[in-house]
Amino acid sequence: MGNNSNAAMRPETQFEIRDLDLFYDKFQALHHVDMDILKNRVTALIGPSGCGKSTFIRTLNRMNDLIPIVKITGSVKFDGTDIFGRDCDVIALRKKVGMVFQKPNPFPKTVYENIVYGPRIHGEKNKRKLDELVEMSLKQVALWDEVKDRLHKPALGLSGGQQQRLCIARCLAVEPEVILMDEPTSALDPVATLKIEELMSSLRERYTIVIVTHNMQQAGRISDFTSFFLNGEVIETDHTDAIFSNPSNSKTEEYITGRFG
Amino acid sequence: MIKNRLFYSVVWFLSILTLAVLLMIIGYIMYRGLTQISWEFLSEKPALMGKKGGIFPVIIGTLYVTGVALVIAAPIGIAAAVYFVEYSKEGRLVRIIRTFTEVLAGIPSIIIGLFGFAFFVVFLGFGWSVLSGGLSVSLMILPILIRSTEEALKTVPLSYREGSLSLGASKWETTYKIVLPCCKNGILTGLILSIGRVVGETAVIMLTVGGALKVPMSLFDSTRTMALHMYILAAEGISQERAFATAALLVLIILVINGLANIISARIGGAHGK
DSSP states (O other), X not given: OHHHHHHXXXXXXXXXXXXXXXXXXXXXXXXXXXXXXXXXXXXXXXXXXTSSHHHHHHHHTTGGGGSTTEEEEEEEEETTEETTSTTOOHHHHXXXXXXXXXXXXXXXXBHHHHHHHHHHHTTOOOHHHHHXXXXXXXXXXXOHHHHTTOTTSBGGGSOHHHHHHHHHHHHHTTOOSEEEEESTTTTSOHHHHHHHHHHHXXXXXXXXXXXXXXXXXXXXXHOSEEEEEETTEEEEXXXXXXXXXXXXXXXXXXXHTTSOO | OHHHHHHHHHHHXXXXXXXXXXXXXXXXXXXXXXXXXXXXXXXXXXXXXXXXEOOHHHHHHHHHHHHHHHHHHHHHHHHHHHIIIIIOOSOHHHHHHXXXXXXXXXXXXXXXXXXXXXXIIIISOOOSSHHHHHHHHHHHHHHHHHHHHHHHHHHSOHXXXXXXXXXXXXXXXXXXXXXXXXXXXXXXXXXXXXXXXHHTOOHHHHHHTXXXXXXXXXXXXXXXXXXXXXXXXXXXXXXXXXXXXXXXXXXXXXXXXXXXXXXXXXXXXXXXXX
């Protein structure tokens, strides 16, 4: 009983990052990053351009594997297993750790085909189940009413905001545990941004969310924890309230008060 | 200002000249040839070495050799391009292979013909046949297919690949289900260029397919393509009229193939993207 309530109060760690260094060839983009990312919480990564936030978030689902010159040392544990370990299945990892990109990137297929792409890859063939998944995922991102009559029309015909919500729905359809978002609203107008933010607050209960953002108000509005990156180092990580009201590092304070960056 | 206008006029004149030359050639061939084309010409066997009768076996021979060449070269060419663009790291092996394909593209066709004759016809014992010809010609169109597929693959945005991989798709699934479908138009263009190359070829065909005036019943039969038929009709003074008639028909066939390819690519585009 006591244990249970304890567990409910102290969330589990989803990612445990220790002493992570990342190099693009000779250039070191991340320096000794240590961080715990907690389950079912929203963690925001803030910092000036080029500080390594995107590089860091792309490490969590091993998206940096695509870049041949990247070298990584240190450890990243996802649910206790080292994601760089020999027995880590990168496909299983990416199935559990979904990603939403800066620029909406729906496939040049229909809305429906975009959503069922992931589930089909992972072996779902039942038409009824796929139809249900499409409806469920699109409802989760509040896109169902807007596109239910054009499921079989090209996804590239949707507006930018709709495309981004479609990409989130596509990610949800694979039933991930974590959603990584790399500046998901930076290419969107304020109305679409608001919709995505509302969406994030509805998703926070069921998913662990890690979001890179340039917009500090956004970080303040949506996140539980905030981590401040500068020149490839994590300056500090804390409860978002604490970071914004009472940062312990002077550099953090300078950044959030707009003195640089 | 005047310089600008002068330059504009020159460019305009030259482009009109190009168009005019093309139209003149096609117009002349049609003028000389179309009047000769009749149902008998399309459906009958040649008589007197092609002086009389039709060119039915030659049409079939052309389609057969082209088909065989595409069936051989298309899978290899597309697979090679996928390997170069999607899988290989830019290393020495890839550079060597790429240089070789470029050299292959520049080899005069008569040399390919001689090689095909020595290797496929004589050494492998396929004889003068559709198979020998298809294999030889496929060597010629391989570089075209590789190049056009490579170019198409390179235009597919990285973000599509990232999107697919981030959903837990494997590299192969990403290539096969996302990247290649985006390349259909580019690949189709390569196929059309290849068809043009094959149907226009004479030297290689003469040396590897032979020139028999009969409908090929198997891969090991000798036959004749329309270009070769034209060449023989004109070079041996058999019949100018029949040569022009064959030419007109060939031009028509190429136009139809181009048209069909455009329609197909519009269909594909419509179903997929904007």
